[in-house]
Amino acid sequence: MAAREVIGKGMRWNIGNGKKVNIWTDKWIPNPDSFEIVSPRPPDTTNELVASLINPDIGGWDITTMKRIFLPHDIEAILSIPISPCLPKDTQIWTWTQNGHFTVRSAYYVARKWLMEGNHKADRGCASNSRKSRELWRSIWGMQCQNRVKQWRACKNILPTNYNLKISKVAIEDKCELCGISESSGHVQWDCKLAVDVWKETRLKLPRFQNPQRDFIDVVWRLRDARSELDWDCFATTAWCLRRNRNSVKFEGRCKEAKAIAREVNVDGAIFKELNSCGIGIVIRNDKGQIMGAMSKMLDQPLDALEVEANAVEEGVLLAKDLGLRYIIIEGDALMVMAALSGHTSPPSSIQHIIAGAQLWALSFSAWKSTHVRRNCNQAAHLMARNAKSLFECIIWVEDTPYY
Known part of the structure; x- marks a missing residue:
């Protein structure tokens, strides 16, 4: 991967007044997956710059406007960006260090991360299709269950799994508490032995895949291809229960059986x-x-x-x-x-x-x-x-x- 491409992957805008940043094409969302807006652009919107999302009278985000334009996930991400009432100029930062300054070590991490994900995405084809990606997110937010159950964090790969914590240098080990295999989002909610037993007990009758799925989004993509009529509300609820059980094991030392009472x-x-x-x-x-x-x-x-x-x-x-x-x-x-x-x-x-x-x-x-x-x-x-x-x-x- 060329040095310029690595830098482009790791840079994003730090919002001040939003006058330099395009909502739909620039990288400015604090989301390590892409730093870009996921929501489809409404055909009738005139909002082009991030400045149109900021209320200068209060020096903060215009929540009413955002609710009209974005999906809940994007709104949550935007609201996590603090706005100074003095509305300074927008600046570009290197997102992979705490102070926003470029380092060779962090650049190596970025290059390695995107090379690995590039090879991984080659096997799933349709995930790179922007139209299908928007359809996926519309179906996720359209489910009739609580937002925290809808698996958007798992699909964005921002769950604090041991795998992600090790990559971020927060944890030393990435092993699953139940089976000792690397604990990624795909492992916790799909490939772990307990997860396999739980999915067998549901009425969904889901297919099993030959190879382990590191990221949960890969499971979703493959199931969408294989089972277009799947009960996604039931699927999301079951996956959320698996994650809850993982947290009980890690923080309380308690594990439920695949069949609870x-x-x-x-x-x-x-x-x-x-x-x-x-x-x-x-x-x-x-x-x-x-x-x-x-x-x-x-x-x-x-x-x-x-x-x-x-x-x-x-x-x-x-x-x-x-x-x-x-x-x-x-x-x-x-x-x-x-x-x-x-x-x-x-x-x-x-x-x-x-x-x-x-x-x-x-x-x-x-x-x-x-x-x-x-x-x-x-x-x-x-x-x-x-x-x-x-x-x-x-x-x-x-x-x-x-x-x-």
Whole structure:
């Protein structure tokens, strides 16, 4: 790699007033992957210079304008750039040293890094296609789950894995705490033995690749090519759980099995007659009563009470399965639905297929049972179902407590 190209790879703009820096073509984002904006350029935007994103009256970023133009990931990266109220001139810095000054040692690191990634990208072809890259990021931010679950950090390769920490001279060893192999983003969420076991337990039925995948983005690209109809929300949630487990191992010394244990899967439904639609609520707790997952989902269908309660049961079973649970107790306040699910009575014709589907999915658990509970014992799921009234489609929480 020529010296000029190495310098070009390592330089970026340090924003002062933004008058010298083009939003769409210059390197100015503090992101070691490319230093460039990922968001597709809106066809109607007139914003060309970074200066148009700065409010000179407050000496800071114009957040309203940025929300209209950029994806959440880019907004977060931009807001991490401090702006001086005096708005000095823009300057170029060498991004691979703390003080922004060029050193031969850091230049060697840059050359080595990009040579390795260049060879690696040659095997994945379509990743270099800018149109497909934008489509990928649109699909990531379009998923119906929390931003932190959407895997954008893993896809940008900015997770603090042991591999990345060793490259950055923060850590000495890059070995995985579980298997001793180099712990990259691809290893943690795909190739580690525990990850392999977890993916086998999901309903996604994903293909395995012959060679290990160092970067998680490579896994995503290959799966997009192989499985265009993949449930990406489920995929992202499972990958996020794997990363959470990695953090538990590293910082707390605790590792979950590939199949965790749950105590209760509470389900409920709600009808919104004025909207001609209904909502589903699910709350999953572990054997200690702690929330493992929750869902609030809008169904744009005029279902009756029996049908929406049956749908809630099937969605609850699927969510528990996606979380990799092994033993579950399904609890709901619709007596007829719960009796049909347990096999005590035949389900009405309107919900026969739904109940049969739930029973089929439930076969994947080592053990399960259903039980009827009173409404006052099912309040959490009821609140989640009522909350769906304000949603466009669905929100899923994983190991987190909903804010309402």
